[in-house]
Amino acid sequence: MSTFSRRKLITGGVVAAAGATGLAVAVKLADHYGLIPPDAGGIYGPGEALTYAAQRLLTRHSMAREFSRSQISAKPLMNEVDPLGDEFKRLQDGRFADWKLAVDGMVARPRSFSLEELKSYPQRSHITMIQCEEGWSYIAEWIGAPLSRVLGVAGALPQARYVVYRSIQADWWESIDMADALHPQTLLAYGMNGDDIPVGFGGPLRMRVARQVGYKSVKYITRITVTDSLKQFGKGLGSASPEAGYAWFAGI
Amino acid sequence: MAEAVRSRHSLLVRVTHWIMALAFLALLVTGLEIVVSHPRFYWGEVGNVNTPVLFKIPIPASRRLVPTGYGYLLPDQNGWSRYLHFQSAWILVLTGLLYVGVGTFNGHFRRNVFPARSEITAKSLLGSVIQHLRFARPGPDEAWSYNVLQRVAYLAVIFVLFPMIIWTGLAMSPSFVSAVPAAVNLLGGQQSARTLHFVLTWVLVLFLVIHLLMIFLAGFWDRVRAMITGRAAEPLERV
Numbered sequence A: 001m002s003t004f005s006r007r008k009l010i011t012g013g014v015v016a017a018a019g020a021t022g023l024a025v026a027v028k029l030a031d032h033y034g035l036i037p038p039d040a041g042g043i044y045g046p047g048e049a050l051t052y053a054a055q056r057l058l059t060r061h062s063m064a065r066e067f068s069r070s071q072i073s074a075k076p077l078m079n080e081v082d083p084l085g086d087e088f089k090r091l092q093d094g095r096f097a098d099w100k101l102a103v104d105g106m107v108a109r110p111r112s113f114s115l116e117e118l119k120s121y122p123q124r125s126h127i128t129m130i131q132c133e134e135g136w137s138y139i140a141e142w143i144g145a146p147l148s149r150v151l152g153v154a155g156a157l158p159q160a161r162y163v164v165y166r167s168i169q170a171d172w173w174e175s176i177d178m179a180d181a182l183h184p185q186t187l188l189a190y191g192m193n194g195d196d197i198p199v200g201f202g203g204p205l206r207m208r209v210a211r212q213v214g215y216k217s218v219k220y221i222t223r224i225t226v227t228d229s230l231k232q233f234g235k236g237l238g239s240a241s242p243e244a245g246y247a248w249f250a251g252i
Numbered sequence B: 001m002a003e004a005v006r007s008r009h010s011l012l013v014r015v016t017h018w019i020m021a022l023a024f025l026a027l028l029v030t031g032l033e034i035v036v037s038h039p040r041f042y043w044g045e046v047g048n049v050n051t052p053v054l055f056k057i058p059i060p061a062s063r064r065l066v067p068t069g070y071g072y073l074l075p076d077q078n079g080w081s082r083y084l085h086f087q088s089a090w091i092l093v094l095t096g097l098l099y100v101g102v103g104t105f106n107g108h109f110r111r112n113v114f115p116a117r118s119e120i121t122a123k124s125l126l127g128s129v130i131q132h133l134r135f136a137r138p139g140p141d142e143a144w145s146y147n148v149l150q151r152v153a154y155l156a157v158i159f160v161l162f163p164m165i166i167w168t169g170l171a172m173s174p175s176f177v178s179a180v181p182a183a184v185n186l187l188g189g190q191q192s193a194r195t196l197h198f199v200l201t202w203v204l205v206l207f208l209v210i211h212l213l214m215i216f217l218a219g220f221w222d223r224v225r226a227m228i229t230g231r232a233a234e235p236l237e238r239v
Helices: A001-034 A044-057 A083-093 A116-120 A147-154 B011-036 B078-105 B110-115 B122-133 B146-172 B174-179 B190-228
Strands: A100-105 A112-113 A122-133 A137-146 A160-165 A173-177 A187-192 A206-207 A223-229
Touching: A001 B190, A044 A112, A044 A122, A083 A112, A083 A137, A100 A147, A112 A116, A112 A147, A116 A137, A116 A147, A116 A187, A147 A187, A147 A223, A223 B174, B011 B078, B078 B110, B078 B146, B110 B146, B122 B146, B146 B190
Parallel strands: A100 A223
Antiparallel strands: A100 A112, A122 A137, A137 A187, A160 A173, A160 A223, A187 A206
16 A cells, blocks of 8 residues: 555656656746737746747738628727827828828838828738727728838847837836737738727727737827837836736737 | 445545635635726626616625716725625636546546536436425435436536636736637637626526535535545445
Protein backbone atom coordinates (compact mmCIF):
# COMPACT_ATOMS: atom_id res chain seq x y z
CA MET A 1 0.00 0.00 0.00
CA SER A 2 2.72 2.47 0.99
CA THR A 3 4.88 1.70 -2.07
CA PHE A 4 1.76 2.15 -4.17
CA SER A 5 1.14 5.56 -2.62
CA ARG A 6 4.78 6.54 -3.00
CA ARG A 7 4.79 5.51 -6.62
CA LYS A 8 1.62 7.44 -7.14
CA LEU A 9 3.14 10.46 -5.42
CA ILE A 10 6.31 10.32 -7.51
CA THR A 11 4.39 9.84 -10.73
CA GLY A 12 2.09 12.66 -9.77
CA GLY A 13 5.04 14.90 -8.98
CA VAL A 14 6.76 14.12 -12.26
CA VAL A 15 3.57 14.75 -14.21
CA ALA A 16 2.98 18.04 -12.36
CA ALA A 17 6.57 19.18 -12.94
CA ALA A 18 6.41 18.22 -16.61
CA GLY A 19 3.08 20.03 -16.89
CA ALA A 20 4.45 23.20 -15.27
CA THR A 21 7.58 23.11 -17.45
CA GLY A 22 5.49 22.48 -20.55
CA LEU A 23 3.23 25.39 -19.67
CA ALA A 24 6.21 27.69 -19.05
CA VAL A 25 7.71 26.71 -22.42
CA ALA A 26 4.35 27.22 -24.13
CA VAL A 27 3.99 30.69 -22.60
CA LYS A 28 7.55 31.59 -23.64
CA LEU A 29 6.94 30.38 -27.19
CA ALA A 30 3.57 32.15 -27.37
CA ASP A 31 5.22 35.38 -26.23
CA HIS A 32 7.94 34.98 -28.83
CA TYR A 33 5.34 34.69 -31.58
CA GLY A 34 3.38 37.66 -30.22
CA LEU A 35 0.45 35.65 -28.89
CA ILE A 36 0.34 37.07 -25.35
CA PRO A 37 -1.73 40.25 -24.95
CA PRO A 38 -0.39 43.13 -22.80
CA ASP A 39 -3.16 42.70 -20.21
CA ALA A 40 -2.41 39.00 -19.58
CA GLY A 41 -1.11 39.61 -16.05
CA GLY A 42 -4.26 39.63 -13.92
CA ILE A 43 -6.68 36.91 -12.82
CA TYR A 44 -8.36 37.03 -16.22
CA GLY A 45 -4.98 36.76 -17.95
CA PRO A 46 -5.22 33.07 -18.90
CA GLY A 47 -8.57 33.59 -20.65
CA GLU A 48 -7.34 36.69 -22.46
CA ALA A 49 -4.13 34.95 -23.54
CA LEU A 50 -6.12 31.97 -24.89
CA THR A 51 -8.51 34.26 -26.76
CA TYR A 52 -5.81 36.45 -28.27
CA ALA A 53 -3.55 33.51 -29.20
CA ALA A 54 -6.46 31.60 -30.78
CA GLN A 55 -7.56 34.69 -32.70
CA ARG A 56 -4.09 35.44 -33.97
CA LEU A 57 -3.58 31.85 -35.14
CA LEU A 58 -6.98 31.85 -36.85
CA THR A 59 -7.56 35.42 -37.99
CA ARG A 60 -4.26 37.13 -38.74
CA HIS A 61 -5.22 37.87 -42.37
CA SER A 62 -8.98 37.33 -42.37
CA MET A 63 -11.25 40.11 -43.60
CA ALA A 64 -14.14 41.59 -41.64
CA ARG A 65 -17.49 40.91 -43.27
CA GLU A 66 -18.49 43.62 -45.71
CA PHE A 67 -22.09 44.48 -46.50
CA SER A 68 -23.99 45.83 -49.45
CA ARG A 69 -24.94 49.49 -49.78
CA SER A 70 -28.59 48.61 -49.14
CA GLN A 71 -27.65 47.23 -45.70
CA ILE A 72 -26.24 50.54 -44.46
CA SER A 73 -28.21 51.53 -41.34
CA ALA A 74 -30.63 54.36 -42.12
CA LYS A 75 -30.19 55.81 -38.65
CA PRO A 76 -26.81 54.82 -37.21
CA LEU A 77 -26.68 55.28 -33.47
CA MET A 78 -24.45 58.03 -32.16
CA ASN A 79 -22.81 57.06 -28.89
CA GLU A 80 -22.45 59.63 -26.15
CA VAL A 81 -19.43 61.90 -26.45
CA ASP A 82 -17.87 63.73 -23.53
CA PRO A 83 -17.30 67.50 -23.99
CA LEU A 84 -14.51 67.93 -26.51
CA GLY A 85 -12.83 71.03 -25.12
CA ASP A 86 -11.66 74.41 -26.40
CA GLU A 87 -8.91 73.12 -28.69
CA PHE A 88 -11.41 70.94 -30.56
CA LYS A 89 -13.82 73.88 -30.80
CA ARG A 90 -11.09 76.06 -32.30
CA LEU A 91 -10.21 73.40 -34.89
CA GLN A 92 -13.87 72.80 -35.66
CA ASP A 93 -14.40 76.54 -36.27
CA GLY A 94 -11.61 76.33 -38.83
CA ARG A 95 -13.38 73.38 -40.47
CA PHE A 96 -10.53 71.15 -39.29
CA ALA A 97 -8.09 72.66 -41.83
CA ASP A 98 -5.49 72.75 -39.02
CA TRP A 99 -6.19 69.23 -37.74
CA LYS A 100 -2.87 67.44 -37.43
CA LEU A 101 -2.03 63.79 -37.04
CA ALA A 102 1.41 63.32 -35.51
CA VAL A 103 3.24 60.07 -36.22
CA ASP A 104 6.24 59.26 -34.04
CA GLY A 105 8.04 56.48 -32.17
CA MET A 106 9.75 53.72 -34.15
CA VAL A 107 9.50 55.39 -37.52
CA ALA A 108 12.31 56.55 -39.81
CA ARG A 109 10.59 59.87 -40.59
CA PRO A 110 8.49 61.17 -37.68
CA ARG A 111 6.16 63.86 -38.94
CA SER A 112 2.68 65.34 -38.99
CA PHE A 113 -0.07 64.80 -41.53
CA SER A 114 -2.88 67.21 -42.36
CA LEU A 115 -6.32 65.88 -43.24
CA GLU A 116 -5.74 67.17 -46.76
CA GLU A 117 -2.63 65.06 -47.10
CA LEU A 118 -4.40 61.97 -45.73
CA LYS A 119 -7.14 62.56 -48.30
CA SER A 120 -4.55 62.74 -51.10
CA TYR A 121 -3.58 59.10 -50.55
CA PRO A 122 -5.43 56.35 -52.43
CA GLN A 123 -8.76 56.11 -50.72
CA ARG A 124 -10.18 52.90 -49.41
CA SER A 125 -13.68 52.32 -48.14
CA HIS A 126 -15.64 49.47 -46.69
CA ILE A 127 -19.19 48.90 -45.52
CA THR A 128 -18.81 47.15 -42.18
CA MET A 129 -20.60 46.64 -38.91
CA ILE A 130 -19.60 48.51 -35.82
CA GLN A 131 -20.58 46.65 -32.65
CA CYS A 132 -20.61 48.21 -29.23
CA GLU A 133 -19.62 45.97 -26.33
CA GLU A 134 -23.03 46.87 -24.86
CA GLY A 135 -24.69 44.77 -27.55
CA TRP A 136 -26.03 47.23 -30.15
CA SER A 137 -24.67 47.71 -33.65
CA TYR A 138 -25.03 49.49 -36.97
CA ILE A 139 -23.65 49.18 -40.49
CA ALA A 140 -21.95 52.13 -42.18
CA GLU A 141 -19.56 52.90 -44.96
CA TRP A 142 -16.16 54.11 -43.78
CA ILE A 143 -13.81 56.00 -46.07
CA GLY A 144 -10.19 56.79 -45.32
CA ALA A 145 -6.51 56.19 -45.81
CA PRO A 146 -5.27 52.74 -44.83
CA LEU A 147 -3.19 53.02 -41.65
CA SER A 148 -0.61 50.81 -43.37
CA ARG A 149 -0.11 53.54 -46.00
CA VAL A 150 0.55 56.22 -43.38
CA LEU A 151 2.94 53.90 -41.52
CA GLY A 152 4.70 53.31 -44.83
CA VAL A 153 5.10 57.03 -45.53
CA ALA A 154 6.49 57.60 -42.03
CA GLY A 155 8.75 54.56 -42.42
CA ALA A 156 7.73 52.27 -39.57
CA LEU A 157 10.75 50.23 -38.52
CA PRO A 158 10.79 46.45 -38.92
CA GLN A 159 10.97 45.86 -35.15
CA ALA A 160 7.61 47.64 -34.67
CA ARG A 161 5.08 45.43 -32.86
CA TYR A 162 2.28 47.79 -31.85
CA VAL A 163 0.69 51.04 -32.91
CA VAL A 164 -0.56 53.30 -30.10
CA TYR A 165 -3.15 55.89 -31.05
CA ARG A 166 -4.53 58.80 -29.11
CA SER A 167 -7.60 60.98 -29.23
CA ILE A 168 -7.92 64.70 -28.63
CA GLN A 169 -9.85 63.45 -25.59
CA ALA A 170 -6.92 62.91 -23.24
CA ASP A 171 -8.44 59.83 -21.56
CA TRP A 172 -8.81 57.91 -24.80
CA TRP A 173 -5.87 56.00 -26.10
CA GLU A 174 -5.69 52.56 -27.60
CA SER A 175 -3.24 50.27 -29.31
CA ILE A 176 -3.33 47.43 -31.81
CA ASP A 177 -0.78 44.87 -32.92
CA MET A 178 0.79 44.92 -36.39
CA ALA A 179 -1.68 42.29 -37.68
CA ASP A 180 -4.43 44.87 -37.22
CA ALA A 181 -2.29 47.94 -37.94
CA LEU A 182 -1.23 46.64 -41.36
CA HIS A 183 -4.62 45.06 -42.07
CA PRO A 184 -6.13 46.44 -45.30
CA GLN A 185 -9.45 47.28 -43.57
CA THR A 186 -7.83 49.33 -40.79
CA LEU A 187 -8.42 52.92 -41.83
CA LEU A 188 -7.65 56.40 -40.65
CA ALA A 189 -11.22 57.24 -41.57
CA TYR A 190 -12.28 60.76 -42.54
CA GLY A 191 -15.50 59.83 -44.33
CA MET A 192 -18.71 58.03 -43.43
CA ASN A 193 -21.59 57.10 -45.73
CA GLY A 194 -20.24 59.24 -48.58
CA ASP A 195 -19.66 62.38 -46.52
CA ASP A 196 -17.30 63.73 -43.86
CA ILE A 197 -17.63 61.85 -40.57
CA PRO A 198 -20.05 63.82 -38.35
CA VAL A 199 -18.40 64.97 -35.12
CA GLY A 200 -20.65 62.68 -33.08
CA PHE A 201 -19.29 59.68 -34.98
CA GLY A 202 -15.66 60.65 -34.58
CA GLY A 203 -15.05 63.30 -37.22
CA PRO A 204 -12.78 64.63 -38.51
CA LEU A 205 -10.58 61.56 -38.02
CA ARG A 206 -11.43 58.19 -36.55
CA MET A 207 -9.36 55.04 -36.31
CA ARG A 208 -11.55 52.33 -37.80
CA VAL A 209 -10.53 48.83 -36.67
CA ALA A 210 -13.04 46.63 -38.48
CA ARG A 211 -12.43 43.30 -36.71
CA GLN A 212 -12.78 44.53 -33.13
CA VAL A 213 -15.69 45.97 -31.16
CA GLY A 214 -16.39 49.71 -31.15
CA TYR A 215 -14.15 50.90 -28.36
CA LYS A 216 -11.03 50.15 -30.44
CA SER A 217 -12.33 52.52 -33.16
CA VAL A 218 -11.22 55.65 -31.28
CA LYS A 219 -12.61 59.04 -32.32
CA TYR A 220 -10.70 62.31 -32.96
CA ILE A 221 -7.27 60.81 -33.61
CA THR A 222 -4.37 63.23 -33.16
CA ARG A 223 -1.30 61.09 -32.59
CA ILE A 224 0.10 57.71 -33.53
CA THR A 225 3.14 56.16 -31.87
CA VAL A 226 4.84 53.08 -33.27
CA THR A 227 6.53 50.91 -30.65
CA ASP A 228 8.00 47.48 -29.94
CA SER A 229 6.66 47.40 -26.37
CA LEU A 230 3.57 48.71 -24.59
CA LYS A 231 5.21 48.68 -21.16
CA GLN A 232 6.06 52.37 -21.09
CA PHE A 233 2.55 53.52 -22.05
CA GLY A 234 0.23 54.31 -19.15
CA LYS A 235 0.16 51.42 -16.70
CA GLY A 236 1.69 49.09 -19.27
CA LEU A 237 -1.54 47.21 -19.95
CA GLY A 238 -1.70 48.23 -23.60
CA SER A 239 -4.34 50.93 -23.60
CA ALA A 240 -6.84 52.92 -21.57
CA SER A 241 -9.38 50.09 -21.79
CA PRO A 242 -7.66 47.57 -19.49
CA GLU A 243 -7.00 50.42 -17.07
CA ALA A 244 -10.77 50.93 -17.01
CA GLY A 245 -11.35 47.18 -16.64
CA TYR A 246 -11.92 46.25 -20.30
CA ALA A 247 -9.96 43.79 -22.41
CA TRP A 248 -7.17 45.14 -24.61
CA PHE A 249 -7.99 42.73 -27.43
CA ALA A 250 -11.58 43.41 -28.40
CA GLY A 251 -11.96 41.12 -31.40
CA ILE A 252 -13.34 38.71 -28.74
CA MET B 1 -12.46 -2.51 -0.70
CA ALA B 2 -15.33 -3.18 -3.10
CA GLU B 3 -16.81 0.20 -2.21
CA ALA B 4 -13.58 1.97 -3.05
CA VAL B 5 -13.47 0.32 -6.48
CA ARG B 6 -17.12 0.71 -7.31
CA SER B 7 -17.78 4.38 -7.78
CA ARG B 8 -21.17 5.79 -8.78
CA HIS B 9 -19.52 8.46 -10.92
CA SER B 10 -16.01 8.17 -12.30
CA LEU B 11 -13.43 10.70 -11.16
CA LEU B 12 -13.55 12.30 -14.62
CA VAL B 13 -17.32 12.77 -14.43
CA ARG B 14 -17.17 14.20 -10.92
CA VAL B 15 -14.32 16.65 -11.55
CA THR B 16 -15.60 17.88 -14.93
CA HIS B 17 -19.17 18.15 -13.56
CA TRP B 18 -18.18 20.60 -10.84
CA ILE B 19 -15.77 22.60 -12.97
CA MET B 20 -18.44 23.02 -15.63
CA ALA B 21 -21.10 23.80 -13.02
CA LEU B 22 -18.95 26.64 -11.65
CA ALA B 23 -18.04 27.89 -15.13
CA PHE B 24 -21.72 27.84 -16.14
CA LEU B 25 -22.72 29.86 -13.07
CA ALA B 26 -19.99 32.41 -13.81
CA LEU B 27 -21.14 32.60 -17.44
CA LEU B 28 -24.76 33.03 -16.37
CA VAL B 29 -24.10 35.83 -13.89
CA THR B 30 -21.65 37.72 -16.13
CA GLY B 31 -23.86 37.17 -19.18
CA LEU B 32 -26.80 38.78 -17.41
CA GLU B 33 -24.53 41.65 -16.30
CA ILE B 34 -23.63 42.24 -19.94
CA VAL B 35 -27.29 42.11 -21.03
CA VAL B 36 -28.16 44.77 -18.44
CA SER B 37 -26.10 47.30 -20.41
CA HIS B 38 -28.52 46.87 -23.33
CA PRO B 39 -31.61 44.84 -22.33
CA ARG B 40 -33.13 44.86 -25.83
CA PHE B 41 -33.04 42.15 -28.46
CA TYR B 42 -33.23 42.28 -32.24
CA TRP B 43 -33.37 39.99 -35.25
CA GLY B 44 -31.09 40.17 -38.29
CA GLU B 45 -27.71 41.82 -38.67
CA VAL B 46 -28.02 45.08 -36.75
CA GLY B 47 -29.95 46.48 -33.84
CA ASN B 48 -29.87 49.63 -31.75
CA VAL B 49 -32.34 52.01 -30.14
CA ASN B 50 -33.15 53.46 -33.59
CA THR B 51 -34.21 50.11 -35.07
CA PRO B 52 -37.27 47.91 -34.43
CA VAL B 53 -36.92 45.73 -31.38
CA LEU B 54 -37.79 42.01 -31.24
CA PHE B 55 -38.36 42.09 -27.48
CA LYS B 56 -37.02 43.97 -24.50
CA ILE B 57 -36.48 42.99 -20.91
CA PRO B 58 -38.45 45.39 -18.67
CA ILE B 59 -35.54 46.23 -16.38
CA PRO B 60 -33.43 49.35 -15.87
CA ALA B 61 -30.17 49.42 -17.83
CA SER B 62 -26.62 50.09 -16.70
CA ARG B 63 -25.97 52.56 -19.55
CA ARG B 64 -27.62 55.85 -20.38
CA LEU B 65 -27.99 55.09 -24.09
CA VAL B 66 -31.04 52.85 -23.61
CA PRO B 67 -34.40 54.47 -22.86
CA THR B 68 -35.90 52.08 -20.32
CA GLY B 69 -38.45 54.38 -18.69
CA TYR B 70 -36.72 54.00 -15.34
CA GLY B 71 -35.18 57.17 -14.01
CA TYR B 72 -32.01 55.51 -12.74
CA LEU B 73 -29.13 53.30 -13.85
CA LEU B 74 -27.99 49.97 -12.49
CA PRO B 75 -24.30 49.61 -11.56
CA ASP B 76 -22.17 49.14 -14.67
CA GLN B 77 -20.20 45.89 -14.34
CA ASN B 78 -19.39 45.24 -18.00
CA GLY B 79 -15.60 45.30 -17.83
CA TRP B 80 -14.88 42.44 -15.43
CA SER B 81 -18.05 40.66 -16.52
CA ARG B 82 -16.70 40.41 -20.05
CA TYR B 83 -13.25 39.29 -18.88
CA LEU B 84 -14.79 36.61 -16.63
CA HIS B 85 -17.39 35.58 -19.24
CA PHE B 86 -14.74 34.76 -21.84
CA GLN B 87 -12.39 33.11 -19.35
CA SER B 88 -15.24 30.93 -18.03
CA ALA B 89 -16.19 30.09 -21.61
CA TRP B 90 -12.66 28.79 -22.20
CA ILE B 91 -12.80 26.74 -18.99
CA LEU B 92 -16.19 25.30 -19.92
CA VAL B 93 -15.22 24.51 -23.52
CA LEU B 94 -11.88 22.88 -22.62
CA THR B 95 -13.38 20.89 -19.74
CA GLY B 96 -16.32 19.90 -21.91
CA LEU B 97 -14.00 18.70 -24.67
CA LEU B 98 -12.05 16.62 -22.14
CA TYR B 99 -15.30 15.11 -20.83
CA VAL B 100 -16.70 14.33 -24.28
CA GLY B 101 -13.34 13.10 -25.60
CA VAL B 102 -12.53 10.75 -22.72
CA GLY B 103 -16.18 9.79 -22.27
CA THR B 104 -16.35 8.65 -25.88
CA PHE B 105 -13.26 6.48 -25.61
CA ASN B 106 -13.80 4.93 -22.19
CA GLY B 107 -17.40 3.95 -22.91
CA HIS B 108 -18.98 6.43 -20.48
CA PHE B 109 -21.49 7.63 -23.05
CA ARG B 110 -22.25 4.12 -24.33
CA ARG B 111 -22.72 2.71 -20.82
CA ASN B 112 -24.24 5.59 -18.90
CA VAL B 113 -25.72 8.20 -21.20
CA PHE B 114 -27.01 6.72 -24.48
CA PRO B 115 -30.37 5.06 -23.80
CA ALA B 116 -30.57 1.33 -24.46
CA ARG B 117 -32.24 0.52 -27.77
CA SER B 118 -35.14 -1.11 -25.92
CA GLU B 119 -35.74 2.16 -24.04
CA ILE B 120 -36.21 4.28 -27.13
CA THR B 121 -39.85 3.43 -27.64
CA ALA B 122 -42.87 5.67 -27.28
CA LYS B 123 -44.16 3.43 -24.50
CA SER B 124 -40.96 3.53 -22.48
CA LEU B 125 -40.54 7.29 -22.90
CA LEU B 126 -44.17 7.97 -22.06
CA GLY B 127 -43.90 5.74 -19.00
CA SER B 128 -40.90 7.72 -17.82
CA VAL B 129 -42.66 11.03 -18.45
CA ILE B 130 -45.67 9.89 -16.40
CA GLN B 131 -43.42 8.69 -13.60
CA HIS B 132 -41.71 12.10 -13.54
CA LEU B 133 -45.01 13.98 -13.59
CA ARG B 134 -46.13 12.03 -10.54
CA PHE B 135 -43.00 13.28 -8.76
CA ALA B 136 -42.44 9.69 -7.71
CA ARG B 137 -39.34 9.22 -5.64
CA PRO B 138 -36.98 7.12 -7.78
CA GLY B 139 -36.34 3.52 -6.81
CA PRO B 140 -32.98 2.37 -5.38
CA ASP B 141 -31.70 1.26 -8.79
CA GLU B 142 -31.84 4.82 -10.06
CA ALA B 143 -29.10 5.70 -7.59
CA TRP B 144 -26.84 3.71 -9.91
CA SER B 145 -28.20 4.43 -13.33
CA TYR B 146 -29.85 7.27 -15.22
CA ASN B 147 -33.44 6.76 -16.36
CA VAL B 148 -34.34 7.18 -20.01
CA LEU B 149 -35.68 10.73 -19.75
CA GLN B 150 -32.62 11.76 -17.81
CA ARG B 151 -30.40 10.27 -20.53
CA VAL B 152 -32.27 12.11 -23.27
CA ALA B 153 -32.06 15.38 -21.31
CA TYR B 154 -28.30 15.01 -20.71
CA LEU B 155 -27.70 14.17 -24.36
CA ALA B 156 -29.63 17.26 -25.44
CA VAL B 157 -27.61 19.46 -23.07
CA ILE B 158 -24.24 17.97 -24.02
CA PHE B 159 -24.68 17.57 -27.77
CA VAL B 160 -27.26 20.20 -28.72
CA LEU B 161 -27.59 23.06 -26.23
CA PHE B 162 -23.93 23.56 -25.32
CA PRO B 163 -22.69 23.37 -28.93
CA MET B 164 -25.45 25.81 -29.93
CA ILE B 165 -24.65 28.33 -27.20
CA ILE B 166 -20.94 28.14 -28.04
CA TRP B 167 -21.71 28.62 -31.72
CA THR B 168 -24.02 31.61 -31.13
CA GLY B 169 -21.39 33.09 -28.81
CA LEU B 170 -18.66 32.78 -31.41
CA ALA B 171 -21.02 34.23 -34.03
CA MET B 172 -21.03 37.50 -32.08
CA SER B 173 -17.25 37.85 -32.29
CA PRO B 174 -16.34 40.22 -35.13
CA SER B 175 -12.88 38.72 -35.36
CA PHE B 176 -14.00 35.08 -35.34
CA VAL B 177 -16.61 35.65 -38.04
CA SER B 178 -14.02 37.42 -40.20
CA ALA B 179 -12.38 33.99 -40.48
CA VAL B 180 -15.60 31.94 -40.41
CA PRO B 181 -18.38 34.14 -41.84
CA ALA B 182 -20.75 31.17 -42.17
CA ALA B 183 -20.89 31.00 -38.36
CA VAL B 184 -23.00 34.16 -38.30
CA ASN B 185 -24.51 34.12 -41.79
CA LEU B 186 -26.23 30.78 -41.14
CA LEU B 187 -27.93 32.27 -38.09
CA GLY B 188 -29.30 35.21 -40.05
CA GLY B 189 -27.04 37.90 -38.62
CA GLN B 190 -25.11 39.07 -35.61
CA GLN B 191 -28.13 40.35 -33.65
CA SER B 192 -29.95 37.06 -34.34
CA ALA B 193 -26.94 35.27 -32.85
CA ARG B 194 -27.14 37.49 -29.76
CA THR B 195 -30.86 36.83 -29.37
CA LEU B 196 -30.42 33.06 -29.82
CA HIS B 197 -27.53 33.10 -27.32
CA PHE B 198 -29.90 34.73 -24.80
CA VAL B 199 -32.77 32.31 -25.48
CA LEU B 200 -30.45 29.29 -25.23
CA THR B 201 -29.27 30.61 -21.87
CA TRP B 202 -32.81 30.35 -20.53
CA VAL B 203 -33.26 26.85 -21.96
CA LEU B 204 -30.10 25.83 -20.08
CA VAL B 205 -31.38 27.56 -16.94
CA LEU B 206 -34.63 25.61 -17.32
CA PHE B 207 -32.57 22.42 -17.49
CA LEU B 208 -30.66 23.48 -14.36
CA VAL B 209 -33.88 24.14 -12.43
CA ILE B 210 -35.35 20.75 -13.36
CA HIS B 211 -32.00 19.06 -12.68
CA LEU B 212 -31.94 20.55 -9.15
CA LEU B 213 -35.61 19.76 -8.59
CA MET B 214 -35.01 16.10 -9.49
CA ILE B 215 -32.01 15.96 -7.19
CA PHE B 216 -34.09 17.29 -4.30
CA LEU B 217 -36.76 14.75 -5.10
CA ALA B 218 -34.29 11.86 -5.21
CA GLY B 219 -32.56 12.88 -2.01
CA PHE B 220 -30.33 15.93 -2.24
CA TRP B 221 -27.41 14.85 -0.05
CA ASP B 222 -27.29 11.31 -1.47
CA ARG B 223 -27.02 12.60 -5.00
CA VAL B 224 -24.60 15.43 -4.19
CA ARG B 225 -22.39 13.08 -2.16
CA ALA B 226 -22.35 10.65 -5.09
CA MET B 227 -21.21 13.45 -7.40
CA ILE B 228 -18.50 14.61 -4.96
CA THR B 229 -17.09 11.40 -3.45
CA GLY B 230 -18.44 8.82 -5.89
CA ARG B 231 -20.09 6.91 -3.03
CA ALA B 232 -23.75 5.95 -3.20
CA ALA B 233 -25.98 3.61 -1.24
CA GLU B 234 -25.78 0.07 -2.65
CA PRO B 235 -29.12 -1.14 -3.94
CA LEU B 236 -30.44 -4.04 -1.85
CA GLU B 237 -30.06 -6.78 -4.44
CA ARG B 238 -26.40 -5.95 -4.90
CA VAL B 239 -25.40 -6.11 -1.23
